Amino acid sequence: MAKVYFRYAAMNAGKSTQLLQVRHNYHERHQRTLLLKPHVDNREGEDVIAPRIGHIVVKVDALVYATTQLRELVERDIQAKGKLDCVLVDEAQFLSPEQVMQLCQVADFLDVPVMCYGLRADFRAQLFPGSGALMALADDIEELKTICWCGRKATINARILDGRVLREGPQVLIGGNEAYTALCRKHWQLDQPIPPELENRG
Numbered sequence: 397m398a399k400v401y402f403r404y405a406a407m408n409a410g411k412s413t414q415l416l417q418v419r420h421n422y423h424e425r426h427q428r429t430l431l432l433k434p435h436v437d438n439r440e441g442e443d444v445i446a447p448r449i450g451h452i453v454v455k456v457d458a459l460v461y462a463t464t465q466l467r468e469l470v471e472r473d474i475q476a477k478g479k480l481d482c483v484l485v486d487e488a489q490f491l492s493p494e495q496v497m498q499l500c501q502v503a504d505f506l507d508v509p510v511m512c513y514g515l516r517a518d519f520r521a522q523l524f525p526g527s528g529a530l531m532a533l534a535d536d537i538e539e540l541k542t543i544c545w546c547g548r549k550a551t552i553n554a555r556i557l558d559g560r561v562l563r564e565g566p567q568v569l570i571g572g573n574e575a576y577t578a579l580c581r582k583h584w585q586l587d588q589p590i591p592p593e594l595e596n597r598g
């Protein structure tokens with residue numbers, strides 16, 4: 397029986413690197429994968445996956461829009477290209493709960509394993525809709541760990557503007573000047589995106 401896997405983290409935990417490694421392993425065994433990524437905005441390069449480490453850039457097989465029916469998309473792919481061995485989804489936090497259920501149907505009724513990689517919580521420490529649904533439905537859930545500057549596990553993908561932690565605003569920001577950094581819950585609450593000794597410099 398095929399399973400649905402969810403690998404989640406705060407940012408910078410190497411999710412895309414691991415996804416591409418899994419994809420590579422399938423291809424090495426001459427097996428076929430379908431690489432998907434939700435459409436979020438019209439940022440340049442959104443149809444590729446480019447890990448922070450290394451210089452690999454991989455084009456996705458299909459972008460997932462709000463109206464995309466994932467079970468149908470996978471069925472069409474199998475009809476056109478034959479047996480499919482794995483569906484891989486990057487940025488799975490942006491899937492709708494309905495699309496997560498469709499991916500469960502891909503595993504349950506088409507017998508194709510589905511591996512989703514994504515963020516657990518947004519900068520407000522709220523679950524992303526896709527991640528909440530995956531937490532509820534995935535067969536196999538694993539956290540990819542990353543650390544805050546203090547050394548504790550980072551759980552929040554903090555949105556930073558002018559050295560301060562932002563806690564309100566839209567979940568998805570398009571074209572802002574904000575940056576993101578992985579923080580532990582404590583330093584997210586204390587509004588300390590960098591160590592105090594560095595903050596006082598200059």
Ligand SMILES: [Zn+2]
Nearest residue numbers: 544546580583
């Ligand atoms: Zn910390």
